[in-house]
Amino acid sequence: MNKIDWAAFPDARGHFGPYGGRFVSETLMGALDELQQVYEQYIGDPDFLAELDHDLKQFVGRPNPLYHAERLSQELGGAQIYLKREDLNHTGAHKVNNTIGQALLAKKLGKTRIIAETGAGQHGVATATVAARLGLECVIYMGEEDTRRQSQNVYRMRLLGAEVVGVKSGTRTLKDALNEAMRDWVTNVDDTFYIIGTVAGPHPYPAMVRDFQSVIGREAREQHLAMTGKLPDTLVACVGGGSNAIGLFHPFLGDESVEMIGVEAGGDGVETGRHSAPLCAGQPGVLHGNRTYLMEDENGQIIGTHSVSAGLDYPGVGPEHAWLKDIGRVNYVSVTDDQALAGFHRMTRTEGIIPALETSHAIAHVLDLAPQMRPDQSIIINLSGRGDKDLNTVAEREGITL
Amino acid sequence: MSRIEQRFAELREQNRAALIPYVTAGDPEPGATVPLMHALVEAGADLIELGVPFSDPMADGPVIQKACERALRFGTGLRDVLAMVAEFRKQDTTTPVVLMGYLNPVERMGYETFAETAKAAGLDGLLTVDLPPEESEDVVGLLEQSGIDPIFLIAPTTSETRIDHVARAARGFVYYVSLKGVTGSQSLDVSALAERLEGLRCHTGLPLGVGFGIRDAETAAQVARVADAVVVGSAIVRLAEEHDGDGEAFARAAAAVVREMRTAMDAARSPGAAATV
Structure with missing residues (x-):
């Protein structure tokens, strides 16, 4: 490149x-x-x-920590996992x-x-x-x-x-x-x-x-360098519209060694058509003021999306992500509702952090990715929000009445 | 001379303002649209604006949103709409037809394919509400090659410098959005409108059409005194909802409204009518 x-x-x-x-x-x-x-x-x-x-600083509570998820890293037996704790911001998300x-x-x-x-x-x-x-x-x-x-x-x-x-x-x-x-x-x-x-x-x-959200990546970059003396190998964030992802990714774009992965909502599975993954399975079009990847039918009508997480349930995506996909700088993947739920539980039980269902998509991808990497490598997950708002949804899916 | 130019030239000679009804193609069902277009012309329409149904009509109020939803129940797409134009042209070779809608269906069809198909169908103009001149260079070139006029909007918020920019890109006529809001909004201030149109005439020699907020024959007549064309959308489309899926009853009601507006507009422009608003 x-x-x-x-x-x-x-x-x-x-x-x-x-x-x-x-x-x-x-x-x-x-x-x-x-x-x-x-x-x-x-x-x-x-x-x-x-x-x-x-x-x-005074109202939101920044900078928030870059937390080394030691127990999860150890269990997965691969890369060291760091969490950028946007869930600790006032109001609970980025x-x-x-x-x-x-x-x-x-x-x-x-x-x-x-x-x-x-x-x-x-x-x-x-x-x-x-x-x-x-x-x-x-x-x-x-x-x-x-x-x-x-x-x-x-x-x-x-x-x-x-x-x-x-x-x-x-x-x-x-x-x-x-x-x-x-x-x-x-x-x-x-x-x-x-x-x-x-x-x-x-x-x-x-x-x-993007500029307002880039504080995430600026802090994370500085914190990771201070903690480990080097840059992370991989960044992972969930992508609906893509603001938390671009906030983490943008300050690292010039660092060629840093790999970036955006995780879209695969819903019931991209192959079923019931999902919210325009970068993985959509095509370029114009909606809501910008040209970007969209989920649409053969007449150019926007089609209904599905995701367990309301925050990712959107048929478009930010135009910078569309471009980063095309030029190959960022890799975009999807995980299903069920995988996201598994990520939600794993993070909660292993690290004592209840993540938002949106964030759980990024976690789910890391559960697969980390074991393929070496223990001297590292991954930053953008822990974009906390999961309190999702307790009803999770309980309902598991047949529990609160 | 294009069909649109021809029509405005005739009207200018007769000292009449154009009456442009808008209907959403495929509402309440696909078979209703072409007979409806003929009925509107019969009742006194000079040009037809045919709405292309879109899933996310951001610039439209509830009346046209619902019309889109009704049309989309039958899956009416841009190709179907162009087929309706072609069907209409078999009987009517003089009334200009302009498509109004959003960019994505055109983008999905492909600009070249659209321009070719539209030309073959006998379409005269295209107005995409979410396509400002800044983003339109590619498509405008293709449309012009096919003899289709790109119609652009000017709003109350458009600055002097942008007016020139829009006027340079526009062909056929300029569509002045009479108020800040979505289609079907209330309260049109006719004296402010008159002043604004006066200003616009310094920037463009194209005919000036006015739309958004023209609810009845009285308003249409007031606007006809100061504008070259009156566009009426929601006031007609709401009749489709009232007639609940009955395309023929809708066409009769729509034609009655057009006839009433036609009479009031022509009276307002007649030599004996009061010259002031």
Whole structure:
């Protein structure tokens, strides 16, 4: 591979190779130009960055640990496994790294109202949290199917003062919540800031969310070097939209020795068609403001997805992942619902850490991968979120009534 | 001269504004669409905007979302929609037809295949709401080679510099989105609209169509005084829902609405009508 200047992507119009861009209705183009301008201005502004760092430290609790999972490493008998503990952030997942940053930009733009979409509810909770802290009005769109699966998070958002709107259109999951949030934004564009929760959507969102999430990889890189004196061999993260994965991967892209693996939701198995793995089994198309890999039928209609984890239940993926797949820098695989559940239990019982079902996909892949590696090698798993929100889902699958 | 240019030239000569009804292809069922198109022309439509059903119609309000869902129950896809245009052309060779929809079905079909098939079907224009001019260079070139006009939107939020950019890329007519919101929204401010259209005429010589928020004959007449074309979507499509799957009853009701709007619009442009809004 030729040396790539990773910082040069996306280009000025938001393209990662053929992916990304800005495919939205005309009404939003002005707001996106304005957002891009303000984001480019502040992302290099020392005062803004100091404010962001202060909030990440004092409110989120960063830096969080890079934890050596010694017992799991020993049991698997291969590579040393390290966990980047995003589950220890305030609100329990990596999502808050991004909402803190975008909410600060919303204030700079003088917006008084925040909207967001959410799948599992983690991004909704992280958004409602920063809105409460800044005293901003907050509306969260969530597919009706997901409000049922994640009722605890719905209640958390309401406690935080957010209005939660159950979306009844389409498949009633994350993609429909995104459609509805876009409709709200196009109607209330003057006073409203849309905090997108993943590295997808129209430019500048994929780049901006990546930049806010890259704190994960910057810390992990420094921590791993300090603990072991070398870089890790492999990074593993789950990929729905792909924000936790890009946050871990991006600061390592220039480290050619570091291998990266994104794990998609294989649902009942990619061969069954009931899954959420567009990079493994989809093809390029245009949805939600960007060109990327999608799950669609022969007429270009977006098809229903399936995953045990609401946060991965999405037919698209961030455009930077699409590009990293095509150029071969990152390898994308999938694991099934059952494998993810096994990963969930293994981590819980072996390390005393209850991971989110999304995260459990990354863990499941490492259960296979680690034994194939040597004990002097290492893997970092992005432990992107904690599993409290998933206890009902896990219990239900196992026939237990709580 | 393209069919769209021809139609606007005729209307200008008659001092009339174009009436452009929008219907979602395949709603309430695939067989209903071509007879419906003929009925709309009969009732006074000058140009037909045919919606391509999409699973994720982000720019549309609930009325057109539901129309898409009804059409998708029968699996109506872009190829089917182009076949409907071809069928319509067998009887009507003068009324322009513009497809309105989202980019992904066109992208999936392939731009070249689309341009060829659309040309053969007798399509006149394509409006993809999620394709701004910045991303459209490839597709616009192919469309122009096939004689299909790329139609672009201008919104209340479009800046002066972008207006020029959009106007340069646009052909046929420019579609002005009359309000911030999705299709079928309420409350159109006609005097603000008049001022805005005046401004737009400094940037483009193309006819200016206005859509989003035109709910009844009265509003259509007000808009017809200041615009070159009036696009009516949700006010017609909601009748499909009311007539619950009965395509013929829907066509009769839609034709009645078009006829009423036609009369009101022509009266508003007649020499005796009040010149102010």
